[in-house]
Amino acid sequence: MPTPLAAGTCRCGNTRIEISAPPVMTAACHCRGCQKMSSGAFSLTAMIPAGAFRVVGGEPVRGGIRGPQLDHRFCPDCMTWMFTRIAGMDHLVNVRPTMFDIAEWTVPFVETMTAEKLPWATTPARRSYKAFPPEEDFPALLSEFAAERG
Numbered sequence: 375m376p377t378p379l380a381a382g383t384c385r386c387g388n389t390r391i392e393i394s395a396p397p398v399m400t401a402a403c404h405c406r407g408c409q410k411m412s413s414g415a416f417s418l419t420a421m422i423p424a425g426a427f428r429v430v431g432g433e434p435v436r437g438g439i440r441g442p443q444l445d446h447r448f449c450p451d452c453m454t455w456m457f458t459r460i461a462g463m464d465h466l467v468n469v470r471p472t473m474f475d476i477a478e479w480t481v482p483f484v485e486t487m488t489a490e491k492l493p494w495a496t497t498p499a500r501r502s503y504k505a506f507p508p509e510e511d512f513p514a515l516l517s518e519f520a521a522e523r524g
Contacts, residue, residue: 381430382473384449384456389432391456391473393422399519400471402482402499404491411438411446411455415495419458420471420479427457427467483519 378392397420408417434456438446445459458468471479485491485499486506500518501507507515 379426380474380476382456382469382475384432384452384454384473386449386452386454388451389434389449389454389456390430391469392428392430393426393469393474395423395426396523397421397469397471397479398423398466398516400479400481400483402485402497403487404485404495405487406490407439408487409490409492415492416485416497417455418471418480418482419468420474421466422469424459424465424467427469483522484515 377394379394379396381390381392383390399421401419401421402416403419404416409415411417432449432451434447435450436445437448437453438444438455438458443461445461446455447457447459448455454470454473456470456473460466460468482497482499484501484503484507485497486503488502489504500522501515
């Protein structure tokens, strides 16, 4: 793996991650599950190419929903929700961008599941979807995000 672009940690610092590529997109999810897991109005995600992501310290444990579709990973010591793998999207890892000290990665480009959002919750997202974006929208979203990030 190339030299890390960024390193991140859980709250206690015992679980450490590194990435060697920037996000291909950032998002905020307003679904009730993310609201409950993040104890907030939405969860933030930085979508990282799977080959550019690795755990370099600690052994994250499964948590949250434990179904076949979602694989949420947490620090076993402080229980910080660190990243998620989604079945069928093996080429990406959804990392909580607040694990890194790069503030622009926390700005969501797209927001999803707005049908479930809390009425007072707002984000600066450029694109908004009542559910998840249709698969056919992803190429255009990725291109637009890349163009805006230079």
